[in-house]
Amino acid sequence: MSDAHTGAGSSLGTGLPGVPPDLSGRSRPGERAIQAVLFTSALVSVAITVGIVVALVRPVVDFFADVPFGDFFALEGDLAVVPLVAATFVVTAIAMLVAVPLGLGAAMYLSEYASPRVRKVLKPTVELLAGVPSVVYGFFALAFVTPTLLQKILNLEVGFTNALAAGLVLGVMIIPTIASLAEDAMAAVPQAMRQGSLAMGANRMQTTLRVVFPAALSGIAAAVVLGLSRAVGETMIVALAAGARKNLSIDPREGMQTMTGFIAQTAGGENPVGSTSYNMLFAVGLLLFVITLIINIISISIVRRFRQVY
Known part of the structure; x- marks a missing residue:
């Protein structure tokens, strides 16, 4: 009897009934x-x-x-990169001020308030904005945002090209990125956490802000940083709407040239291969690559710090 039991156990590879063999x-x-x-x-x-x-x-x-390092990292001059970096940060800051509240608001509505039928219609509609070519956004900023919204409606003294129009339109462009990724992160929060919060007397808004939002913080942070990376690397909107003049200023009403705008202008110009102006294109590109890499490293560290697994 014991031999038969041992033989059956050895055929399973573990000696225990019900345990699958090691494959x-x-x-x-x-x-x-x-x-x-x-x-x-x-x-x-x-x-x-x-x-x-x-x-x-x-x-x-x-x-x-x-070119000496001092001339490249100078505040002014034909070879100075600091005005380009400053303009990039100004336009990106305006874009994030537009995209983060609207993107997270759309994500919270789609995840916590919209009915399945409404979500089925609204989410693809929001994501359609991500499929619009950036050059269309650039012409939209030139043809409508600057002359109509800023100059006529808001009565602002802005030039034909300015950082404010570029930042506003850039923010609209990255709303779908933040909204879609943040909504996915919030939808992944277990329903039991919402039910527990509601059972303790919290309303839907309190549950969203104090339970769902903190639980999905890692995904939301990743969505925001990804939108930031896209804003820093965007080319056509800033090349058309922000301007093509180096201007070390923090006034968004003025025209200024960003790093990507400089790359687009230099690459499309008549610069002999191997010349100083041509090589500066790669120096600015490498600096932009480093800045984007730093943003991604920060994003990874934030996600790892606040990640929650359910």
């Missing part, structure tokens, strides 16, 4: 091929990133061989 050592058809494809995909992503850095480094080395 970790067996190779499954197609599993190695899938692993190879996934590994190749990850390797290609890393290789592309390394290739971008390599492509930028050589012209940057040639640029700083001719």
Whole structure:
């Protein structure tokens, strides 16, 4: 009797009834091929990133061989990058002031207040804004926002190109990014947490702000930082609406040139390959790459710090 029991247990590989055998050592058809494809995909992503850095480094080395660091990081001058960085931050700050409240408000409504039928219609509609080409937003800023909204309705003294119009339209463009990702994070919060809050006497707004929002904070932070990264790297809106003149100012009513606007103008101009003006294009691009990398590192650290698994 004991021998039969032992034999049955050994056939299962564990000696315990109901426990499945260990199949970790067996190779499954197609599993190695899938692993190879996934590994190749990850390797290609890393290789592309390394290739971008390599492509930028050589012209940057040639640029700083001719131009001192002090001239590049100066406050004014043809080779100064500080006005470009300042303009980028001014336009991005305006965009985030528009996109964060509206994006998070839309996310809270879609997640906590909208009925399934309304959500089915509104969420794809909001996400359609992300599919509009940025050049269309740029012409919208030139044709409507500046002459009609800012000059006629708000009666502001702004030039034909200004950072305020560029920031407002840029903020509208990144609303879908923040709204969609934040709504997904809030929808992932367990329903039991909402029911527990409501059972304790909290209303829907208190439940949203004090229970759901903190529980989804990691995803919301990632959505905001992703929107910030997109705002920093946007080109066509700022190239058309912000201006093409270096201007170290914090007044958004003035025209100013951002880093991406400078890259677009320099790349489209007649600059001989290997010249100082041509190599400066890569120096600004590398600086923009570093700034974006820092933003992504901060995003990862925030997500890891506030991440909650349910």
